[in-house]
Amino acid sequence: MKLGIIGLGAIAPYFLDAIERDPGLSLAAVCDLDGKKLAPWRERGLAGFTSHRKLLDAGLVDGVIITLPNDLHSDVACAAMERGVAVCCEKPLAITAADAQRVIETSHRTGSVLFTAFHRRYNRHLLDLAARLPADRTRIAQVVHRYHENIEEHTGGDLWYLDVSRCGGGCVIDNGPNALDAVRHLLGDLRLTDAAIGDVRAGTEFCAELDLVSADGVPARVELDWALPTGEIKDIVVELRDGTVLTADLLDGHDAFKSSLAHEYSGILDGFKAAIAEGRDHRDPGPDLVALVEDAYRVARRKETRLRTSAKHESVAKVVKLLFHALDDRGMTLSPWASRCVRAGEVHELLTTTDRPSSEGDRIDHVGFLGFAEFQSATVVERGDEVWLGGRRIGTVAGFDECHFPNHYNILIDVPALCTASDVNLRIGSEVNFKEASR
Known part of the structure; x- marks a missing residue:
């Protein structure tokens, strides 16, 4: 079988080596926009093209291997199959499912074999x-x-x-x-x-x-x-x-x-030959x-967060009033808001809870009061933020209760066990750190 390679970038050498090792295959033509990459092949007497259409129109090949940038795969694959040339295309077959469907429909209509290379x-x-x-x-x-x-x-x-x-x-x-x-x-x-x-x-x-x-x-x-x-x-x-x-x-x-690629790319070409033998029965x-x-x-892409990507700076609130009591019948209500903007200088109340509220309207009864804290700079406090005291993580923000708003928010902190100011050794002026949840 006579093959052409369209695209002489980083992946092409693995296909070229595999073709050379396979006695049932021969390289008949190469194609690349960069004429310098074609020169060594032309010196060896091989046909070299800067246009994939000219390569296909030359009638030199039974099949082509496409190793182009992803955005070109679908158009070049369709052009080859329209000319009755079998296609082995480097993954991904296309960037969009719509383009991939267009390629597979071209294969079905023309009867040309389509084979995606997953090494x-x-x-x-x-x-x-x-x-x-x-x-x-x-x-x-x-x-x-x-x-x-x-x-x-x-x-x-x-x-x-x-x-x-x-x-x-x-x-x-x-x-x-x-x-x-x-x-x-x-x-x-x-x-x-x-x-x-x-x-x-x-x-x-x-x-x-x-x-x-x-x-x-x-x-x-x-x-x-x-x-x-x-x-x-x-x-x-x-x-x-x-x-x-x-x-x-x-x-x-x-x-x-990359030494594992030698036997894997030989496997691709064996798979390509098998697909051609199957003809219309091959399902790519x-x-x-x-x-x-x-x-x-x-x-x-619809998610607000990104892995390993910091989305906000760490914020610090200084304790201005301590609270030492705990209740099991407080009757707070989780607000619908997953985040709240906080201005520099605002004072909000910090409470711990073991009730695990998660949905709007959830009742929060079991609470431990830490105190009131003044935020040192403008920030956004969000559900899931980690709350740290003196280098120790005590819990995560569960959400907000607004029973005292607009005077202040109650910032609810999920903790393993209820704690108050005395339990965590808070003092006036102690710093409470709110950190973006890490992943």
Whole structure:
């Protein structure tokens, strides 16, 4: 089979090496906008193009491998399939589910094979782990897949990875498809249940946590990180309901940087050939993974918080009046507000509670009174804020009671056991710190 490669960036060398090792394949053409990257191939007598359309129109190839920036995948894949050329496209198949659907419809209409390349599914340690899992997947308690690296060590100078308009995001759309596909390979179809992103730089997230569940009800978590100081962590832990723990380190035995990719990219090409042999019977999972990634962004980007991203400064309130009593019938009511703006110099009352109020209108009876404190600078106090006294965390803000407003708020603090000013050794002038909840 004669292949062409469209895009000679950081990923192309792994495909080129795999083609060279496969006696059933030959490289017939290469394409890149950068003529300097084409020069060495032209010197070897290979056809080189700066336009993918000219490569496709030349009739030199049976299939193409697309290793372009993510925003170009769908258009180039469709152009190839319209000409009857089989397509192997680097993940993700597209940036949006709508574009992925357009590509799959083009494949169905033209009869051209579409194959999305997920290299981790061919990792020998992943395959060994899959073979060790019980046939009854309901015996699995949970799966956790860590996919951590330093993105700057992996781009090969391709800056589009850090351009949200070209990549589509950050680690969720770059590493996410491989990690999600690996878990899907173990558990079957997945549905997203929650997602969080963080460490966002110019719109590009450097970390994420994705929670999923399989059709059998098995929970799974995918942890993505682009910001390791150096090196990689690519492992999967499977916990069975009987307490057995099965693990796979996808990099075990591959000590050189990216050395695991050699057998994985050979696996991609074997999979591509098998898909071509199947023809119209081949079902590409690429659109399913694009939909999962899109769901993850939809959920995560609507959240107010971002992982590993500080959203406000720590605030300090100084105690101006102490209170020493506790009640079990106070009858306060949780206000609907999750946060309150506080001006510098405002004085509010601090109370501890063990009632765990969580919804508007919840009654709070069990309270311990700490006292009144003056905020030293303007801030926003929010549910979940950590409350610290003298370097000791005593609890978190549960919310507010407004029975004395507008004179002051009652700031309710969730604590393990009720405490008053004397229990925590408060003094006039003691500092109470309100810190953003850490994750």
